[in-house]
Amino acid sequence: MDDILNVQNLETRFKVKGGWNHAVNGVSFRVSEGETLGIVGESGCGKSVSVMSITRLIPIPPGQITAGTAMFGGRDLLKLSDQELSKVRGAEIGMVYQEPMTAFNPVLSIGRQLTEPLEVHQGLTRQQANARAEELLSLVGIPNPKERMRDYPHQFSGGMRQRAMIAMALVCSPKLLIADEPTTALDVTIQAQIVRLVKELRQQLGMSIIWITHDLSLIAGLAHRIVVMYAGYVIEEAPIKKLYANPSHPYTMGLLNSLPRLDESEHRRLESIDGLPPILHKKPSGCPFAPRCRFVVERCHREVPALLTVEEDHRAACWVNPHTRRER
């Protein structure tokens, strides 16, 4: 299948007091048509910064994209002019944010905000835009869309707001939907509803999705492929089933072991990964996970591991095969 987005070797850093914070260090991933890609990792591992860099929404300065390409529909998003980029944002790429309250303007009605992308990109009349927005609101499961259009964000509940946010992201029928931890701020029951909704929408509209989350259990039923990030590196990439069945990076294994499982026969203590992800003020000379790793060998401190092929479409950035404890 054709790639809708192909990111290669993306590097982003932020100026901080006395140097740089290397947030994204040579990240590559791709999303094919109709595919849902999950990007997983702890807080601060560069998930959001990666996708924000692609759409160039990081604040510049202090942010700086120092290398990489992001091919989207035959163009490199990182090289587009601001004007060309504005035409892509909202029209071809929709975005859903973590906190739906702050992502809406408190003084504008939901309707006016929903129709804004249509006005900006398609030049529809107010009436046409309203009709389209209502259609989207009912598509995302908001009852009485006509009346709710006149409401303000604070009159929506959290789950409703996130539905409206999704409607706003989809109103121009984008080819790619980026969801940046869209369920983190919601109740567990509402999370499930949102996930179900996105699955339905994906089936009806056929867009590709990048779903950023730190919740491996949530993404399991949703994504086709997973990219695991750590300290600004992609450390493992695999189709969802292979990743869960055969995690090949100690960090991924740690993440999975920290989750409770339904199919376990006996109770066990959930494992945790000691320590915190590092903030990189300079590029590391070895594996960034080495200080927290149980399988560390001498080479890990010497060389940043490359993404090595485990199986055909399964790659992991580790010098050691954690199942055999041998170096690859």
Next chain:
Amino acid sequence: MAETPLAIAVEQKESLFRRFVYQFLKHGMAVFWSMILLGIIVLVAGAPLFQRYSPTDQDLYNRFQPPSAEHWMGTDDLGRDMWSRTINGGRISLVVGLLAMSIAIGIGTLVGLLSGFFGGWVDAVLMRLTEIFQSVPRLFLLLVLTTFLRQLDLPWLRPGTFWPIAAVIGGLSWMGVARLVRGNTMELRDQEFVLAARMIGVGNLRILLRHILPNVASPIIVTATLGLAGAIITESGLSYLGFGVQLPTPTWGNMLSATQKYLTSAPWMAIFPGMMIFLVVIAINYLGDGLRDALDPYHVEKGEK
């Protein structure tokens, strides 16, 4: 993440405007003084209907008449009817106040928005400009400029018109607004909904006008009312000193300037225009107070006092 204040203030379904009206009506003093202000505005706007004599007709046989059934507010040193002059004088005072305030709000909002939104060197330049304006002795500059503008014989600056004085007052009182708007804009600029708007592909201009401006509207409205009171006082002060709108056109300020000599013999000449200034300014201040309570969600509880 904290809920935005609006969400705390209203749980039920009601429009922002209705909530605003409700909050405002709860503020008794604001409602009372708004009625007074409205009454004065009606009188002043309809001055030709309510006047009993021409405000400029002199009647030298009836100078210094105390208030009576014939002359409700007495007559002045040239026998002109004070009632007619007072309500007509208000026209200039209020219009100059409104104009000056609009100019100040316009400049201040523009400077504040640009400065706060773009930051960097734009901010640096505009803020230094603001500080320069703030550090100039205002009264002195007002006097010089009004005199200077009156000497230029530009068609729209003919003597007796109020444009120059409004422009000068407005041009010298936008700094507070600029700083206020700048601060609010800087805070809003980093909010997620601005990022979201940008992600939709909205350009800078539209973000400024459509997403940021409505969010700073309430502080602007409040400052505008308070600025209106200030502008009226400044105009009166200038006219009192003889640098404002020139006689025989009456304004509350220049009506006062003639009264010093007669304070003991004909106090009504000072009392009535002075009282009008006082009433209007205090009414506007209460109005501003009420507006602030109604528009600012943090003031909801205190609004009942």
